Amino acid sequence: MLGRRSARLAAVLALCFAAALAAPQAASAAPATTPSEVATIKAEDLDPANAMMIPEAELLSTGCGAGCDGKNPATYKIYHSGCSTCYHYCSDDAKTVASNTDGISLELRYSPRCRTAWARVGSDFYYPTVRSYYLDGRVRTAYSGFAGAYYTPMVNDANLLARAEAVAGPTTWWTSKY
Numbered sequence: 190m191l192g193r194r195s196a197r198l199a200a201v202l203a204l205c206f207a208a209a210l211a212a213p214q215a216a217s218a219a220p221a222t223t224p225s226e227v228a229t230i231k232a233e234d235l236d237p238a239n240a241m242m243i244p245e246a247e248l249l250s251t252g253c254g255a256g257c258d259g260k261n262p263a264t265y266k267i268y269h270s271g272c273s274t275c276y277h278y279c280s281d282d283a284k285t286v287a288s289n290t291d292g293i294s295l296e297l298r299y300s301p302r303c304r305t306a307w308a309r310v311g312s313d314f315y316y317p318t319v320r321s322y323y324l325d326g327r328v329r330t331a332y333s334g335f336a337g338a339y340y341t342p343m344v345n346d347a348n349l350l351a352r353a354e355a356v357a358g359p360t361t362w363w364t365s366k367y
Contacts, residue, residue: 228273240266240276252304252347253279258321261336262300262307262343279303279343287353287364297353297364298340305343306367307336308353315355315362317341322350322366 232242241256248269257265262280269275279300286306287297294311297319308317318333321344329349336342344351350366 227275229271230268230273231271232268235268239264240268242268242271245269248277248302252300252302252345254304254347255345257303257305257343258330258345259332259342262298262303262305262340263337265343267303277302279305285309286367289353289355289362289364291362293355293357293362295353295355295362295364297351297367299346299351299367300343303343304345304347306346306351306353307332307341307343308355308364309340310355311339313339315357318354318356319344320352320354321345322352324348324350 230242235242237256241253243253248267253267257267257279262283263278266276266278269277279302280298281300282302283298283300285296286299289295293315295315295317296309297306298309299306306319306321308319310317313335316333317335317340318331319341320331321329323329330344332342332344334341346367352363352366354361354363
């Protein structure tokens, strides 16, 4: 019986090997796209609700400014040159700069590249708000509600301050300003 199984196994392996030799060579992977083949994009072609173009040097020095107010940090594209694949999302480099864990998970998230801030909560039980303040303490603007899963839209934070807040029933929590 072992002899028949070995013979069958040898026959199957021989067929597989023959099929592999007879098969045409697989096409090689497409060559990498070169910069000259990448589509170009112009600022006037962008829908301001979904994207903006800022030269890389300006983005590094000033962030995206008030143009990012009210935008989703995870989906709003910041193009930094004329190519269609040269963009960032503000959430790409985000970090938590202030938090409140006193019975809640509340964070103030910040993007150093975009110089924007937004609030993030740990549950949709809490209603989040992000407030933008001038350095003298006056409120500049605020956005409440969800832009995505548990976070608010962004506010400009270049040479400004921001604070995350959350409400559940009669209770309000907040972070320090950053």
